[in-house]
Amino acid sequence: MTRAKILVVDDDPGLRTLMKVRLEAAGYRVTLAEGGAEAMVRAAEDACELAIVDLKMEGMDGITLLERLLSIQPTLPVIILTAHGTIASAVEATKKGAYDYLTKPFDPKDLLHRLEKALEVRLLKGEVERLRTLVHERYHFDNIIAASDKMQQILRQVAQVAVTDSTVCLYGESGTGKELIARALHVASRRTSGPFVAINCGAIPEGLLESELFGYVKGAFTGADATKRGLLQQADGGTFFLDEISELPLNLQVKFLRVLQEREFYPVGAGRPSRVDIRLVAATNQDLAKAVSAGRFREDLYYRVQVVPVFLPPLRERPEDIPRLAQHFLRRFSREMGKDIRGFAPEVLQQLLQHDWPGNVRELANAVERAVVFSSHDTISGDLLLLGNRKRPNARCDPLSLKEAREHFEKAYLVQVMTEVQGNVSRAAEMAGKDRAEFYKLLRKYTLDPAIFKGGKSPE
Numbered sequence: 001m002t003r004a005k006i007l008v009v010d011d012d013p014g015l016r017t018l019m020k021v022r023l024e025a026a027g028y029r030v031t032l033a034e035g036g037a038e039a040m041v042r043a044a045e046d047a048c049e050l051a052i053v054d055l056k057m058e059g060m061d062g063i064t065l066l067e068r069l070l071s072i073q074p075t076l077p078v079i080i081l082t083a084h085g086t087i088a089s090a091v092e093a094t095k096k097g098a099y100d101y102l103t104k105p106f107d108p109k110d111l112l113h114r115l116e117k118a119l120e121v122r123l124l125k126g127e128v129e130r131l132r133t134l135v136h137e138r139y140h141f142d143n144i145i146a147a148s149d150k151m152q153q154i155l156r157q158v159a160q161v162a163v164t165d166s167t168v169c170l171y172g173e174s175g176t177g178k179e180l181i182a183r184a185l186h187v188a189s190r191r192t193s194g195p196f197v198a199i200n201c202g203a204i205p206e207g208l209l210e211s212e213l214f215g216y217v218k219g220a221f222t223g224a225d226a227t228k229r230g231l232l233q234q235a236d237g238g239t240f241f242l243d244e245i246s247e248l249p250l251n252l253q254v255k256f257l258r259v260l261q262e263r264e265f266y267p268v269g270a271g272r273p274s275r276v277d278i279r280l281v282a283a284t285n286q287d288l289a290k291a292v293s294a295g296r297f298r299e300d301l302y303y304r305v306q307v308v309p310v311f312l313p314p315l316r317e318r319p320e321d322i323p324r325l326a327q328h329f330l331r332r333f334s335r336e337m338g339k340d341i342r343g344f345a346p347e348v349l350q351q352l353l354q355h356d357w358p359g360n361v362r363e364l365a366n367a368v369e370r371a372v373v374f375s376s377h378d379t380i381s382g383d384l385l386l387l388g389n390r391k392r393p394n395a396r397c398d399p400l401s402l403k404e405a406r407e408h409f410e411k412a413y414l415v416q417v418m419t420e421v422q423g424n425v426s427r428a429a430e431m432a433g434k435d436r437a438e439f440y441k442l443l444r445k446y447t448l449d450p451a452i453f454k455g456g457k458s459p460e
Helices: 013-025 035-046 062-072 084-095 107-137 149-162 178-187 206-214 250-262 290-292 299-303 320-339 344-353 362-374 404-422 427-430 436-445
Strands: 006-010 029-033 048-055 078-082 100-103 168-172 194-198 239-243 277-284 307-310
Touching: 006 013, 006 035, 006 290, 013 062, 013 107, 029 035, 035 048, 035 062, 035 320, 048 062, 048 107, 048 320, 062 078, 062 084, 078 084, 100 107, 149 178, 149 307, 168 178, 178 239, 178 277, 206 250, 206 307, 250 299, 290 299, 307 320, 320 362, 320 404, 344 427, 404 427, 427 436
Parallel strands: 006 029, 006 048, 048 078, 078 100, 168 277, 168 307, 194 239, 239 277
Antiparallel strands: none
16 A cells, blocks of 8 residues: 555664665655654644554653544554563553554564555545445434425424434335434434444345344254354344334244344344344334234234334325425436536426325435436426326316416425525525515515525435
């Protein structure tokens, strides 16, 4: 791994020179320091990617320097150099955060090998942290599009329960965003650094579901050539999302009940139980109470998963969210396809608001993606939506009056502009050619709160 910057700290000038020659010959950039104070100055001037620190130095010793370097660069790999008589101290240094230690005199090939491995670990840690940050940004409650009062209320409810370990059961039609809410629950919980593991009970054949959930031991059945950890074990310390729990077969419902009651289960073929620490978030598009009455779902399991029920409304019941969701998908797919599409024609927003959306948010995303694929202009026109004839039950088929049409357009236009400027009223008023006070009057007329448009790009 060449061109990485290495900080070498040692009070022996001969060793510093030797290190510089060998490391630069291997393609590294090297900064030298003869003691802890100088090393801290060098590290502050230009961040290094790895440090090699002598354990025994006059003034500041290696362990003190290690702690100070890690206080300003927590992911910095530090290799401690030590003599044979101080190996115990070097081991102590690894407990305090050192990546590794090397005994003098050292083999140059061994040094380079350890450097390479340490830098690989640093890159992996950086990538893990980057991905964790992206997940937090994407699934934070503030970034979920929810302009409607119904969804705002649900997000407040979910945010309250997220900080607990209570079991949550999400009810909603397919495509309403149950997994999105489950992931947001995980990100906002104390288990956020643990895994989020999801399984759809209806998507896996019944014969395979048990081994997927609970895992199996070697020799449990023909083809079990090695022990396999199940999804429950993989979720240990984190959140387990059981989607379409109503599809869980009755024989597995008994076993899953034990997981919730005792936090333990038997992998297939195992003679002793495995313990697991999970937070369960279940989801279904069925009425579990009716499933209990019909004998398809165990009553005792029902009460175990029904601790905090959350009901996600279908998209047709929250039309206020449609323009913002559509605009979000338009930005996302335009970016992914390298197209510069600015918005929707006015009649398109009317079509979006009148459609019944049987597939909910997922159907809306597909409709916008399809329109972006076929669009050759900077505005999406109505002929590209291909929505069919399904309209909301209260959507009118006869022409609107001029006053009604004007109000529909006006509200849709306000939503589109406020979405574009992310709730900045001054910019929106400027785009609309209105003064700020006049624009505020229009927002009040249609009960549009600027706060709901803040937060920028967000997931569906």
